[in-house]
Amino acid sequence: MRVAILGTGYVGLTTGVCLAYLGHKVVCMDPVQSKIESLRAGRLPIFEPGLAELMEEASGNLAFTTDYREAVPGAEVIFIAVGTPPQPDGSPDLRYLRAASEGIGEHLDGPFAVVVNKSTVPIGSGNWVEALIRTSYEKHHSERADDKFAVASNPEFLREGTALSDTLYADRIVVGSDNPRVLEILYTLYRPLIDQNFAPPPFLPRPAECAAVPMVSSDLASAELIKYAANAFLALKISFINEIGNLAERVGADVQEVARGIGLDSRIGPRFLQAGLGWGGSCFGKDTSALVSTAAEYGLSMPIVNAAREVNNRQRVRVVEKLLAELRILKGRTISLLGLAFKPDTDDLRDAPSIDIAKKLAQHGAIVQAHDPVAMERFKAEFAELQVELKERPELLFERADAVILVTEWKTYRDLDWAGLKNSMRTPLVVDGRSFLDRAGLEAAGYRLVTIP
Structure with missing residues (x-):
């Protein structure tokens, strides 16, 4: 399939390289000229184990550009994977999402395209993106955008450092859309991952337990909330064991033994129970902040999520x-x-x-x-x-x-x-x-x- 990726950060670049490795024709677009020049020369703007090797393996199916005109026209699936950094009030900055949506609408010219929100976006953003694309399309094409595109949510669950494994051997693929045509197209796109019938990279063998990957379909808002809820829960788990660790220190207990004892409970599990300096990175802080901000818009507080951030x-x-x-x-x-x-x-x-x-x-x-x-x-x-x-x-x-x-x-x-x-x-x-x-x-x-x- 012909695929466009808008944004070449961790999510966009990993997604593009993996889809190209699976045999799709992928064009990655980013407005930063220096970044695209580096990628064309085979130099990565980020450090991610195995990514350079996989990009070399997939080079025949992969192109890089700064121009929407070389990425969007003719694409069957268009991924939006731009940054949504937090603003001072905790809400995400959506200027890059807006620019990408308007660029898609201006240059869309195929019979039908699925526009996929891969960025972590506020709940309800799918409808907003659809309106932006529709307005831009009708402005530049002087015709109605009916049946020219549909928007879906497809949140990522990548961990930096294991992004390739998390993509190729995912726990699940979540797709948010009520449109059967969209679900069929994305099922076709992801079928090699769902069936696990592709040849694994020699440096990244398929885990023995990964025989198939479930595809979870939902409505748009639910898919958007799944991403926030997943990250918030993991953040809560880390902050919880740190809070227990602080108490353990006072009473003379060993928090590592406590974590092991509760982690063996199958209802809890051992992952994300490592006490220490806590979480960082681009996801947990930003997403918990956005979740609190979104809840406030609807008159709700999120005391548990706020407590996790404070801890x-x-x-x-x-x-x-x-x-x-x-x-x-x-x-x-x-x-x-x-x-x-x-x-x-x-x-x-x-x-x-x-x-x-x-x-x-x-x-x-x-x-x-x-x-x-x-x-x-x-x-x-x-x-x-x-x-x-x-x-x-x-x-x-x-x-x-x-x-x-x-x-x-x-x-x-x-x-x-x-x-x-x-x-x-x-x-x-x-x-x-x-x-x-x-x-x-x-x-x-x-x-x-x-x-x-």
């Missing part, structure tokens, strides 16, 4: 509180951050705990230095104003440091020669923000290890 923000403050309890004074102290990205296997710094921690340490007069295996170039570009000294090798963070904070659980940090690095520190204090390091090994080497919570 998460509090975890970042607790790092500084722990350091103050151990060191008493932070002014003039050298504090090192192991990790900048909000999670391993990505270079994404959106809502990363490292940023808030670095700011709070600087406010206390600390000298902050940091390392990350892949996110340092992005950090230089996006947070040049922060006075953080970046080190090329993680071992350099230990030299005359008063404390080292494990912020991102990169495997390479657990494999450091911790025993050999201890004597280069001024104070052998380690704050493990992810309960990730070998406590027994570090304590045997002479470190003082503190965890969050």
Whole structure:
């Protein structure tokens, strides 16, 4: 099938590359010329394991452009995968969604196209997008847009660092539409994933348990709410175990044992029960904020979701509180951050705990230095104003440091020669923000290890 992808961020690029790998003819469109030039040259604007290799495999079915005229005309399915960043009041900024919708309406020329909202959008946005496309189409074509297109919701459930696996071997595919023609077209588009009858990439084998992927169909509003509800629930789960962890610390319990004990309950499950610095990234914070904002428009409050956000923000403050309890004074102290990205296997710094921690340490007069295996170039570009000294090798963070904070659980940090690095520190204090390091090994080497919570 002929597919257009509007937006080449994590969602758009991953979706486009995977659909091209499955055999569809895909054109990815983005207005940023430098990004498109890089993609044409085979250079990715993001770090995602395996994406470069899969893009090379799919190159025969994949094209990149900055021009709607090269993407939209003739496309059978058009994905909108543009950013919807939060505004100060928590509601999403829909300017890019509006621009994409109007661009589709202006250049739509096939017999029928399915316009798919892949972006996380407020509930009811499908109707708004349809109205924008219809108005733009009728303005530029001087005819009614009846039966020229239909809008569907198809929310993404990607995790950065495992985006390819989450796309090719998804838990489910959610499609929101009441139009049988739309459902048939999207079933055809996704059939290789639904049936799992495609040849898996050699570097990403199919999981043994993935024999088929269910396609869940619903109305537009329900599909839009499914995305928000899923992310809010996962955020709640993380904040819940962090709240339990804070209590466990006071009463002398081990939160990891508590998490294991409740996670073995099949009704709860073990995933997203890792106590620590909390969640970050582009989804949980933005989507919980948008959910609260949407509820307020309808006169509803979301106290549980609000509480999850408050607990998460509090975890970042607790790092500084722990350091103050151990060191008493932070002014003039050298504090090192192991990790900048909000999670391993990505270079994404959106809502990363490292940023808030670095700011709070600087406010206390600390000298902050940091390392990350892949996110340092992005950090230089996006947070040049922060006075953080970046080190090329993680071992350099230990030299005359008063404390080292494990912020991102990169495997390479657990494999450091911790025993050999201890004597280069001024104070052998380690704050493990992810309960990730070998406590027994570090304590045997002479470190003082503190965890969050």
